[in-house]
Amino acid sequence: MADASGYQHDVPGGAAWSLILRRGSTLRLAALGADAVASMLLYAADDRWERLNVPDTLKAQMSARIHPPMVLMSDMGRALASVTGSSSDWHDAITGHSVDADLARFGPSDYGRDRNGWRRSARSLLLDELYGHGLGERDLHATVNWFVKVRPGGDERGTLGYVPGHTAAGDWVCLRAEQDLLVVFATAPHPLDPAARWRPAGVRAVVAPGDPAPADDPSRAFRAESARALAAAERSAR
Amino acid sequence: MSAPVDPEVLFDVTVAAGDGWLGEIPAGGRLRIVDLHGNQAVDTLLYDARDTANRYSAVDTVRAQGSAYLTTGSVLRSVRLDPLATIVDDTCGRHDTLGGACAKESNVVRYGEHTRHQHACRSTFLRYAVAGGLEKRDLTHNINFFMNVPLTEAGGLTFEDGVSAPGKHVELRAERDILVLISNCPQVNNPCNGYDPTPVRLLGWAS
Numbered sequence: 314m315a316d317a318s319g320y321q322h323d324v325p326g327g328a329a330w331s332l333i334l335r336r337g338s339t340l341r342l343a344a345l346g347a348d349a350v351a352s353m354l355l356y357a358a359d360d361r362w363e364r365l366n367v368p369d370t371l372k373a374q375m376s377a378r379i380h381p382p383m384v385l386m387s388d389m390g391r392a393l394a395s396v397t398g399s400s401s402d403w404h405d406a407i408t409g410h411s412v413d414a415d416l417a418r419f420g421p422s423d424y425g426r427d428r429n430g431w432r433r434s435a436r437s438l439l440l441d442e443l444y445g446h447g448l449g450e451r452d453l454h455a456t457v458n459w460f461v462k463v464r465p466g467g468d469e470r471g472t473l474g475y476v477p478g479h480t481a482a483g484d485w486v487c488l489r490a491e492q493d494l495l496v497v498f499a500t501a502p503h504p505l506d507p508a509a510r511w512r513p514a515g516v517r518a519v520v521a522p523g524d525p526a527p528a529d530d531p532s533r534a535f536r537a538e539s540a541r542a543l544a545a546a547e548r549s550a551r
Numbered sequence: 552m553s554a555p556v557d558p559e560v561l562f563d564v565t566v567a568a569g570d571g572w573l574g575e576i577p578a579g580g581r582l583r584i585v586d587l588h589g590n591q592a593v594d595t596l597l598y599d600a601r602d603t604a605n606r607y608s609a610v611d612t613v614r615a616q617g618s619a620y621l622t623t624g625s626v627l628r629s630v631r632l633d634p635l636a637t638i639v640d641d642t643c644g645r646h647d648t649l650g651g652a653c654a655k656e657s658n659v660v661r662y663g664e665h666t667r668h669q670h671a672c673r674s675t676f677l678r679y680a681v682a683g684g685l686e687k688r689d690l691t692h693n694i695n696f697f698m699n700v701p702l703t704e705a706g707g708l709t710f711e712d713g714v715s716a717p718g719k720h721v722e723l724r725a726e727r728d729i730l731v732l733i734s735n736c737p738q739v740n741n742p743c744n745g746y747d748p749t750p751v752r753l754l755g756w757a758s
């Protein structure tokens with residue numbers, strides 16, 4: 314799939330990365346080890362106050378999880394990206410990502426002690442990337458946590474259950490940008506992952522040029538709501 | 552032994568259907584929201600009054616409490632995991648924080664082009680937020696008091712009515728000085744307001 318003009322980049326575990334993904338281009342993420350995570354923020358590249366809205370994405374498509382061929386929607390009712398395929402039918406978007414307090418159980422860590430093995434939370438890693446784009450804490454929103462499964466119980470409180478072992482090396486997900494995007498993600502472990510040791514797996518990113526959703530695209534056929542969000546993105550791309 | 556002193560009333564206002572409200576509750580103060588006529592979604596955002604970037608975070612709140620719905624005992628946390636408020640009383644039983652707010656744009660996605668010019672919570676949020684010195688960046692995923700959005704073990708999500716009723720209320724205690732931004736939801740395309748948006752009452756006490 315790697316077109317001559319595409320590229321590949323491996324993001325190690327416990328790191329963050331950001332990229333511009335042009336309308337029609339695809340971003341394929343593959344887990345490089347068990348329990349990999351990519352906690353992702355999305356912004357419209359030409360109006361960064363337009364951003365991923367997880368509640369709008371979930372309620373419009375009547376889902377508590379992210380799976381193909383759902384459309385990831387902005388707060389402005391436009392498709393940001395389509396989930397064109399995945400080895401998994403469940404990616405979490407309702408339990409957020411780690412903050413510094415979640416690192417306490419792994420013991421002390423700093424640059425002097427651990428050099429580039431310094432343990433950082435997903436939040437601090439995401440903020441570092443956001444600052445580099447002139448954004449910050451006020452631009453945070455619910456992340457899609459690729460490769461994470463947290464199942465809501467059917468009980469009165471909706472008790473949340475982290476599903477261990479959900480992701481193995483080679484598991485993947487592919488997104489197609491439906492407008493020009495700023496994509497930001499961190500690969501720190503999910504805070505509900507009970508693993509006692511810090512051994513975050515990395516993620517391989519493959520970017521390839523392509524075309525936006527065709528007329529017979531599965532994301533368009535998925536639900537009328539998905540099709541309307543795609544149509545809104547097309548309208549503003551004209 | 553002296554008789555207990557009634558707590559100081561800070562405000563007692565009725566928010567009309569489709570209107571909004573922005574106000575401050577001091578640390579230790581309480582806010583009671585009364586669903587006067589039943590089945591009325593009250594979209595609510597909270598901010599640290601001294602540092603509004605330290606705002607309510609639905610996903611951090613849900614993760615910290617280990618469950619999806621809000622009720623008595625739920626600690627409403629900020630992006631920094633600071634407790635902004637605690638639900639101290641709830642005669643409704645459960646409230647949503649994953650369904651977000653309605654907006655003109657999301658109404659078009661959900662219900663079609665004919666809904667584009669209907670009133671929506673996001674516009675109300677913005678109108679009151681901007682008047683208070685906030686702006687669009689400061690809006691985030693909100694609480695929907697009195698709204699029922701069941702999640703299923705299979706990963707489904709639906710909007711249903713049925714958990715609130717006339718006179719039911721929810722009460723928050725501020726854990727620090729907080730700003731409360733409210734949109735009394737005007738949505739008429741799903742059962743969240745029983746297809747008939749109605750007023751709610753806000754009661755504030757200093758302690």
Ligand SMILES: [Zn+2]
Pocket residue numbers: 594652653654671672673736737738
């Ligand atoms: Zn609304």
